[in-house]
Structure formats: structure tokens, C-alpha cells
Amino acid sequence: MEKKHILLGLTDDEFDLVKEKLGREPNDLELAMYSVMWSEHCSYKSSRIHLGRLPSESPRVLVGPGENAGVIDVGDNIAIAIRIESHNHPSAVEPYQGAATGAGGIIRDIFTMGARPIALMDPLFTGFPEKPHNAYLLDGIVKGISGYGNSVGVPTVGGNLVFDACYNQNPLVNVFCLGILPKDRLVLGRASGVGNLVVLLGSSTGRDGIGGVSILASAAFGDEEGADGNASQSASKRPSVQVGDPYEEKRLIEASLALLDAHLVVAIQDLGGAGLACATSELAARGRVAMDVYLSEIPLREADMTPPEIMTSESQERMLAIVKPDDFESVQKICQKLEVQASVIGRIVPDNADCLSQLRILSESGGKVLADMPAATLADEAPKYNRKITPPQPLGELQDLISPTSRSADNHSTDSRHSHEINGNDAVLKLLFDPSFVYEQYDHQLFTNTICGPGEADAAVLKLSTPDIAFTGKALALSSDANPNYCAINPRLGTAITVAESALNVACTGAEPIGLVNCLNFGNPEHGEVMWQLSESIDGMSEACKQLDIPVVGGNVSLYNASEGKDILPTPVVAVVGLIENIDKQPPVIGLTPGETLILLGTTEQNLCGSAAARLYENSSPSPHACTLPHLDMNFHKRLIGFITELVGSQIGGSKNILKELPGVAGDLVTHIHDVSFGGIALALCEMAIKSQCGAEITGINTTADLFSESPSRVIVCTKFPEILTALAERHGIPAQIIGSTGGKKLQINNLLDLDVSDISYKSRMYLPTYLEVTDRE
Amino acid sequence: MDPIIKIVTFPGTNCEYDVLKQLNFLGADAELIWHQESDLGSCSGIVLPGGFAHGDYLRPGAIARFSPIMEQVIKFAESGGPVIGICNGFQVLTECGLLPGALSKNDRMRFICKTVSCVVKTSGSVLTSAAVAGQTLHLPINHGEGNYVCDEETLKYLRENNLAVLTYTEDVNGSVEQIAGISNKAGNVVGLMPHPERATDPLLGSTDGQVLLRSFIEASK
Amino acid sequence: MEYKVQVIVKPLDAIANPEGKAVERALAALSFDRVTKVRAGKVINFTLEADHPEKARSITEEICQKLLVNPVMEYSEIQISQSGN
Amino acid sequence: MEYKVQVIVKPLDAIANPEGKAVERALAALSFDRVTKVRAGKVINFTLEADHPEKARSITEEICQKLLVNPVMEYSEIQISQSGN
Numbered sequence A: 001m002e003k004k005h006i007l008l009g010l011t012d013d014e015f016d017l018v019k020e021k022l023g024r025e026p027n028d029l030e031l032a033m034y035s036v037m038w039s040e041h042c043s044y045k046s047s048r049i050h051l052g053r054l055p056s057e058s059p060r061v062l063v064g065p066g067e068n069a070g071v072i073d074v075g076d077n078i079a080i081a082i083r084i085e086s087h088n089h090p091s092a093v094e095p096y097q098g099a100a101t102g103a104g105g106i107i108r109d110i111f112t113m114g115a116r117p118i119a120l121m122d123p124l125f126t127g128f129p130e131k132p133h134n135a136y137l138l139d140g141i142v143k144g145i146s147g148y149g150n151s152v153g154v155p156t157v158g159g160n161l162v163f164d165a166c167y168n169q170n171p172l173v174n175v176f177c178l179g180i181l182p183k184d185r186l187v188l189g190r191a192s193g194v195g196n197l198v199v200l201l202g203s204s205t206g207r208d209g210i211g212g213v214s215i216l217a218s219a220a221f222g223d224e225e226g227a228d229g230n231a232s233q234s235a236s237k238r239p240s241v242q243v244g245d246p247y248e249e250k251r252l253i254e255a256s257l258a259l260l261d262a263h264l265v266v267a268i269q270d271l272g273g274a275g276l277a278c279a280t281s282e283l284a285a286r287g288r289v290a291m292d293v294y295l296s297e298i299p300l301r302e303a304d305m306t307p308p309e310i311m312t313s314e315s316q317e318r319m320l321a322i323v324k325p326d327d328f329e330s331v332q333k334i335c336q337k338l339e340v341q342a343s344v345i346g347r348i349v350p351d352n353a354d355c356l357s358q359l360r361i362l363s364e365s366g367g368k369v370l371a372d373m374p375a376a377t378l379a380d381e382a383p384k385y386n387r388k389i390t391p392p393q394p395l396g397e398l399q400d401l402i403s404p405t406s407r408s409a410d411n412h413s414t415d416s417r418h419s420h421e422i423n424g425n426d427a428v429l430k431l432l433f434d435p436s437f438v439y440e441q442y443d444h445q446l447f448t449n450t451i452c453g454p455g456e457a458d459a460a461v462l463k464l465s466t467p468d469i470a471f472t473g474k475a476l477a478l479s480s481d482a483n484p485n486y487c488a489i490n491p492r493l494g495t496a497i498t499v500a501e502s503a504l505n506v507a508c509t510g511a512e513p514i515g516l517v518n519c520l521n522f523g524n525p526e527h528g529e530v531m532w533q534l535s536e537s538i539d540g541m542s543e544a545c546k547q548l549d550i551p552v553v554g555g556n557v558s559l560y561n562a563s564e565g566k567d568i569l570p571t572p573v574v575a576v577v578g579l580i581e582n583i584d585k586q587p588p589v590i591g592l593t594p595g596e597t598l599i600l601l602g603t604t605e606q607n608l609c610g611s612a613a614a615r616l617y618e619n620s621s622p623s624p625h626a627c628t629l630p631h632l633d634m635n636f637h638k639r640l641i642g643f644i645t646e647l648v649g650s651q652i653g654g655s656k657n658i659l660k661e662l663p664g665v666a667g668d669l670v671t672h673i674h675d676v677s678f679g680g681i682a683l684a685l686c687e688m689a690i691k692s693q694c695g696a697e698i699t700g701i702n703t704t705a706d707l708f709s710e711s712p713s714r715v716i717v718c719t720k721f722p723e724i725l726t727a728l729a730e731r732h733g734i735p736a737q738i739i740g741s742t743g744g745k746k747l748q749i750n751n752l753l754d755l756d757v758s759d760i761s762y763k764s765r766m767y768l769p770t771y772l773e774v775t776d777r778e
Numbered sequence B: 001m002d003p004i005i006k007i008v009t010f011p012g013t014n015c016e017y018d019v020l021k022q023l024n025f026l027g028a029d030a031e032l033i034w035h036q037e038s039d040l041g042s043c044s045g046i047v048l049p050g051g052f053a054h055g056d057y058l059r060p061g062a063i064a065r066f067s068p069i070m071e072q073v074i075k076f077a078e079s080g081g082p083v084i085g086i087c088n089g090f091q092v093l094t095e096c097g098l099l100p101g102a103l104s105k106n107d108r109m110r111f112i113c114k115t116v117s118c119v120v121k122t123s124g125s126v127l128t129s130a131a132v133a134g135q136t137l138h139l140p141i142n143h144g145e146g147n148y149v150c151d152e153e154t155l156k157y158l159r160e161n162n163l164a165v166l167t168y169t170e171d172v173n174g175s176v177e178q179i180a181g182i183s184n185k186a187g188n189v190v191g192l193m194p195h196p197e198r199a200t201d202p203l204l205g206s207t208d209g210q211v212l213l214r215s216f217i218e219a220s221k
Numbered sequence C, D: 001m002e003y004k005v006q007v008i009v010k011p012l013d014a015i016a017n018p019e020g021k022a023v024e025r026a027l028a029a030l031s032f033d034r035v036t037k038v039r040a041g042k043v044i045n046f047t048l049e050a051d052h053p054e055k056a057r058s059i060t061e062e063i064c065q066k067l068l069v070n071p072v073m074e075y076s077e078i079q080i081s082q083s084g085n
Ligand SMILES: Nc1ncnc2c1ncn2[C@@H]1O[C@H](COP(=O)(O)OP(=O)(O)O)[C@@H](O)[C@H]1O
Pocket: A121, A122, A123, A124, A156, A157, A158, A159, A160, A161, A435, A436, A438, A439, A453, A454, A455, A456, A457, A458, A480, A481, A505, A677, A678
């Protein structure tokens, strides 16, 4: 029989380290708590040493990485809290509940900080829905986000939907949440004050999401608990799925915010992965205080739970608060009104002279001590691994990573592999799909803040306001982005380009990027090549964020993602938040207005390396340095972002009015705007055409490589004033080229593409329902 | 006595502040009232707003109808006071019997959030008095269970009395006769699935919901 | 006495049943084409303390009528058995 | 042969059941306080054409496994009877 710690997922070395930290053998309960706290998911043991390289500071940052969420100052004594998290593996087992509890978990991270959650985004990655199992997963995931998000009352305003066979068995479900708080409501998860009460709020604790820990109670160990031998009981001890209850969470949000407003809690922390083990040890460790927890006081859903099960249960919709004894009655009153259960389950106790900040688990107050560990050894002292990094062989010619130098003509690599094979019409019809089938299942308008919802503009745009914070003219723009194809070929540059795209997306709505969170979805960290991808990706993100002055205020790492025995493509996801200082009308949206002119800002590199169109004609997955990605010129990109932010920002109400200098502009200079990314100019134009049911005739794009290149730093603008706009752009050092004019019912691009707008609309709209309206688990 | 509109809030309700904000924006006095209250206080009109009262478990509105405040709401409605139920509020109104029929799951079994076209069928209700019969409005819908069902007899009753005050211009969720909203015979109790409060602020696009909220504010004076 | 109660809530025949239709479509797509007339409803199980079986039934009927069933679109079937313990 | 099939899908014991919890609270508030352990699931009824009862059962089991039941959180009870007509 295998050793307990191995079954619980700890290595022999890790087990030795536990013994060293404790100065003795851990008992079962302690072992269970170390095993969950030292898991990859909770301890970031493989990634932590790399994450430190990300820039996390700016004058606006109030709370950086390390807390439950990052907090950024947006002026007027208001701050925003943002965070993103993955729920990949639970979603593979039970897509509805996996996605639902993913949304629930990230929402708790936000209101833990004192912020009212007001927006979600859900970057999703699955295999192609043509395969029934993928359709089943995607449908379940979308219904889970919809079921939970809508009911808990947090609108889902954006997201992504990416298909690749590498996600067949391992869908990625990332969920981002944004909240708004008055700066003085900010609280941190730090326990303090000897004598203060530890109060558990919300749901009862059941056997949800208990992983390997249940084996401690299994018959195999023949110990005290496992004696009943009842078959149905042992079946019920199997690891079980977490079920979300959005109604409980909704009441928990209201109760937590009410408690914070009334200044009734000293500290508060959500319960997520590793349940009470995590929340108690983190609260104690961060606050450097000792804590006693009384198991008898924890409301249980099932009477016969063992101590390890109770302490590691991942039952959803629970929070842990530190409350002064005198305030508990008031806490009870608020909780009773809002129908939230509140139980005192422990106390902050005086430090023992020689062992500081002990976390003790007692059977009951004054009862038997079942576990006794320094809190920090659980929360902070998991081993950190500097895992082996193996660059792929042969690395070939190392690509100039991020070139800050401006582009010169000979910099243009002309990788037009496949360009002779690509049929424009055919490629477009294969690549286009309309995600509205997904986001129409999400409430994206709650709080009447949504100025641009999903699908309308390059970023979602929300009024900066909540039920308790009045709108003052400011708005937020949100975009989430990923580019696994690019990251597979060159994780460093690919990630930098992902950051660049996300920042440009918010700029297209007139916002200045002010913060970023990321979710690093990678394969098995014990594979040297995966660690290389991870490390490179972090460097690419770091460089891009430094150059664009965007602080990384939080993130999440999900490793061991693999399907059919193969690691997934490296999938770093970023979400950028932008701030619009003043808005009094809707930003230009994706679309076309007949009778106007289309202008391309930025230059196209004729390079199909890593592009979606080229991928259609390749049989294998993109591999490291299979070809050379398009360049990213950061100086230029930064200039482009600045220009677009000002151009759009001043049109929608900004003060820095670059439009003032422009006589002869009656009305909007920019009627529509869309960045060029997935599918290149071809897909950007199709999306614009479909949105307005208006055609265009493009004469300025001459080659397939131009049409499908996904080189960064480009934007298409629709305008009534082409001369004025091109002159203005050029004055700001932005190349601007007139590429065609709008009107009619066809999208025609020289001899490269010729399609009816109604046809592409129909095809793209039908893609998802065709496969998702009928789904089975297979 | 100043006219005050009461917006009933159940645990799980989530559109109460949106309704409050937009009623204020249109110049009305309004305030929230918690479902456990058993006294309406000074009240000239009642809104049951959208959301997921009691999580919408079992059936939307099924549990909410037993809240203490509902007895008062029913009395107020029976005495002719203006009462509107938006989305989840409509579901509560049918569950508690103030309006006939029921709202079942959307026929495609999916939640729908989008803007749809509706036609005002009659101006004979507190929600449509300022509108013109035949007028088309673009209104956001946001529901998983908005598929209006009723038996033949009820349908006949609705038709004969012209009580389907608002209908969709196309089939969006399977509702019989594309019903989006109905009123009682007196016209003082109206339930509708679309969210007029989401189409009131010009910065958010459509302002077609204003005419409905204005009618209601007028009736609540 | 403790009773185990099972209430099955089914859609009335005259009322459309989208959930059943969706299941039927899915089954047809999976080539289970000999399945027809699919109707979906819900089941609620609970434990009830009552003095005798008739009492348990009448309480359950009251519960159905007040809460579990909306007679506009549903009806219920009740099963009551004495609890094992 | 035509068979009437009823499949009851219930949550596994260890799995949280928010709907049951909400119903239990509502019943308590309505003074039905002798009701406990409320769990909600679903029921699916359909008609199945099969050669003999065993076949009907095996098809139904396959349907449960493929579509109606996710075994990580649910289990099913199947009842099959010969159709009246
Ligand atoms: N899973 C999703 N949830 C919500 N909105 C989505 C989702 N997937 C895509 N969208 C929305 O659809 C639109 C198009 O998505 P996408 O093509 O990924 O955007 P981008 O132009 O940034 O690449 C965006 O507005 C996006 O927010």
C-alpha cells in the first residue's frame, strides 16, 4: 500500500520538509492540511519564483498581487478590484458546476476586498464543437456561467471563445471579475486582535470537492472512522463535485458589504481552494496572530464528516471574518436580516512565547487539540521549485524578441507560407463564427452600466458606478485576450503581443490602460519544455507591461493541463482594464456606415506565421519556432495606443481635445473602429460588415498575406473625413492608408475575396447553434 | 402626502437599484422596501423588480409570494393601486394570482439577454397609458423563464378584454401569442418580461423604456 | 413517525414542455429514434414527521398545493413510505 | 412493443442540493417545520418502442448514461411498464 502522503499528493521530500517544519511527524489532520495547502493550485510551487518578474507597481496601484484581488485607484476616492481565475479541471468533470463555481469563486475574491462585483468576463477554450463531447462541455460551461452569473446578479460583459483540438479533454474556463469600492471600504485578509472571534459566514460545510483527503477516512487505512463498512457510505466519500448556489452567494455579497459598511469586521477572507485550511492559515499568517478553531462549531451538512474532511472541504459560498466580540451581536443582526448563517468557529489567541502564529484545530472550545501548526508553514512556506527549463531543440535562429527599434523595410519577414494555398472566401467561411450565441445567454446589462456590451466594441465599456457610488462621468473598458497559436511558436513574443492586443482593445474605446491581471494556463510543469514556455511567457508579459506602463496586479496559474496525453498549447490569458476620464456618448462601435471611407492605421507585415488562416492548411499544431512571428514594435505600439485613446477619448467627451484643432469636422471623426487580430484584416472587415449589414469595396489590400496576416498594432477606422484623419494620424507618427469604401451588400476585396454580407452573417450565426443545440456527454 | 413608489426587494432580487435609479432619473420619488415588511407605509405605486427572488428555485416567484409584504401588495392592487412586475416581478404576480397564467422555461431552454421589438397593444393600463397602441418599442429582455402559458379559457379572457398589453414582434421564447406583458382587467396591475429600466438612459442606447416608466409614474401620482 | 415522501411534479398535458422537447431532440440526434413523447418534470424527496400515514399524506397534499405545484402548468403524484429508522 | 418509461434523476447524497435547501427553508417559513432532508431532482417520462422489456431497460440505461445522468453527481431510478395501448 502506498504511503499516505503520496496518496495525498506530497512527495517524500515534501513530507520530510513537513516533519522538519513541525519538528515531528504530522498527524492525519495536519497531513491533510499540508497536502492541500502545498498543492500546486494553492502554493504556486512551480511558478512562484518566476512570477516575481512581473511589474506590479504604478502610482494607481493600492494592492498588488498576493491578496485576494488587485486594487487600483481610479480617483475621487474610488478604487476597482480585479482578479482572474481558472476552473479548468472541475469543468472537465462537470462542465455546468465547474464553470458555475469558477464564477462564484472569483466573485468572492472581489467582494472580500470590500468591492461590489459589477462585471465578469469568461475566456473559454475548448476543442472544436463539431466533436459532440466538446459541444457538451462548451454548452455545459456556458450554461454554468449563465446560471450562476445571472442569478448571483453580476453581469458577464465579455470573454473569449477559442477552439483548438489541444483542449479536447481539458477545456479552459477562466473567469475574470471586476468590482468597485469606496477606497475607505478596502479591507485586507489579515487577522488581528487577541480575543477577536473567527466567524464563518454562509453555507454549511459538506463533502464538496474533497480530493485525496477522503482516503484518510477510507477503509484502506482501517482507522477509527472507517469502521462502518457500509457500501453506500464509502461511495459517498469519493471525491465529490462542488455545487454552486448563486442565491447563497448573492446574500453573502450583500451581507459582507453591509458588514464592511458598518465597520463590523476586522478582516475578511473568502473560502476557495483548500477551504478552511486555507482561509484560517492565511488570515493568521498574514496578520501574524495565533488562531484556535473549534470543529464542533462548524455547521455541517453531513453529520459524520471527519476533521480532515471538514478542514479541506471546498463547499462553496462561505466567508471567514474576524469580528470583535462586542460587535458580534450587530453582525448577527445583519446576517439574520439577509438570511446568512453566521457562526463563531474560533478565536484569535495570545501567541505562545516560543511558537508564533500557531494555528490550532480543537475538537471544541477547551477540547482536544487535533492539530497544531505554525500558520505560515501552511500558507507561505510550501517548497518553491526551480523546475528544470528545457528550451525546445533545436532552437534555431533566436528571434529578435521584442524589438523596440522602429520597423524598417528589411525587417519585414515575408513568411507567406500557405499564401498560395489559401482561398480567401473559403478561409473566411471556415474561421468566422458569431459568439453571440454564447453571450446572449448572459445578463450583460445589470446595473444599467453597460455602454458597450459583448460584441459591440473591442472592449466592454461600463459606467463607473454601483448602487452606492454615483456615476460621475467616468467609465471603465475591459478586454480579455489570448493567442495560443502565437504563444506556441514563441511564448515570449506571443505573450507580449497578447498584452499589446488587449491594451489596444481598450484604447479603441477611448480608454487608457491602467491595470492587468493574467491567468497562465499551461501543461505539466515537470516537463522542461512547459517550464520554458511558462518562463518565457512571463518574460514577454513583463517586458510588454513595463513598456506600456501597465501594472500586473494579480493573476492565477493553472498547470497540468493536458489532453490525450499531450500538454495544451501555452495559453496565457490577460485581461486589461482601461479608464475613460469622461464619457458623454457611446464610443464608436464595430460596424460600417455606408458611403464612408475605411482607413488602416499601422502597417501590415506580410507574414502568416501563426495566423489562423495558415493554421487551416497545416496538419500539425504550431510548435516552437516553427516560423518567425511578426514583429512587435513596442515604441510604435505605445504611440498607437496613445493616439487612439486620445482620438476616441476626445470624441466621446474627453478633455484633451485633439479634435478642436480640426475645422471642418461636423459630427464624429471616427464612425466605427475595430482592431485587427484573429483572422487578420479579412475577419476584422467581415465582423464590421456583419454588425451593420453593410458591404465594402476594398482596393488597398493586394495579397493574401496582407489580408490574413495577424501582425500586431493595427486598427481599421470607418470615417466620413478620410483626409483629415490620415493627416492627423501622420502628424502623430501613425501610418494611415485608405483601403476602400463602404456600401452595398457585398464585401469585396480586390480579387481575393467576394462574399455576400447576408451569407457570411448567416454562416457565422449558425455555427454554434448547429453543434450546441443538441449535446450529449458521449 | 407626496407620491412615493415602493420597490419591493426579496433576497435574490437584483434589479431594484436599476429601477430606483431610472425612476429617479425620470423625476419620480421612489424607495426600496424589504420583503419582510408588513406595512407599505406611504405608497402610491409598487414595482416588483427583476432578479432571482429566492434564487428562482422551484419556480420563479413560487417562494416570494409568501413574503409578508405580498399580502400588502395584494391589498394595494385590489384597491386599485398601480402595481407593475418586471421580469421576475411578473413571475411573482402570476404565482400570487394577481395576474392569470404562468411563465415557463423559454422554449429553447436557454437564458436570453438581448434587445427585442415589442408592440404596445393597448394604452389601457398603468404601464402603457402614455404610449400609443401600435407603437413599436425596442426593449431589452433578460430571462430564462419568460415563456407565457395559460389555458384556452384564460387566453380567451385575455383576448376579449384586450389584456395582452405588450407583444413581441417575433417569437422569442415560445410565449403564447408572443405575449410579452399582460394586465389585469382593471389595468392597474401589469406584468412584463422586458426591462424598461434598461432602456431609459440615452448613454446606454435605447430610451424606448421611458414611455412605459412615465406612464407608471403618472399613474402613481 | 417518520415518513419518506416523494413528490413527482409533472407538466400538464396541455402545456408545452420545452425541456422534454429538448431531450427528445438530443435523443434523436443520438439515434435514439424510437423514443417519443418525452416530458420532463421534477422530483422532490423529503422526510416528514407525522402521527400516521393519512396525516403525512394530507400534509404533503397541502405542501404541494401551497408551494410545490403551480396548477396552471403542473400536477403532482405523491408517494409515501414509512422511513426505515 | 411500446413501453412507458420513467427515469428519476436524483443528486448523490454527498452533493449539495441548493434547490432542496431553498424549498426546505420556504417550508419552514410556512410552518411546515416537520419536513427535513429536502432534495430536488428531475423526472423524465417517455415512450419507447422496443422488442422486449429487457431491451427497453438496456436502451433506457444507455440513454441515462449518455444523456440524462452525470454519474459524478447524480444517479437514476428507472421504471418501465408496458404501455396501455
Ligand atoms: N465566452 C464569452 N463570453 C462573453 N462574451 C464573449 C465570449 N466570447 C466572445 N465574447 C464577446 O464576443 C466579442 C468577440 O470576441 P472575440 O472575437 O474574442 O474578440 P476580439 O476582437 O477581442 O478577439 C467580444 O465582444 C467578446 O467580449
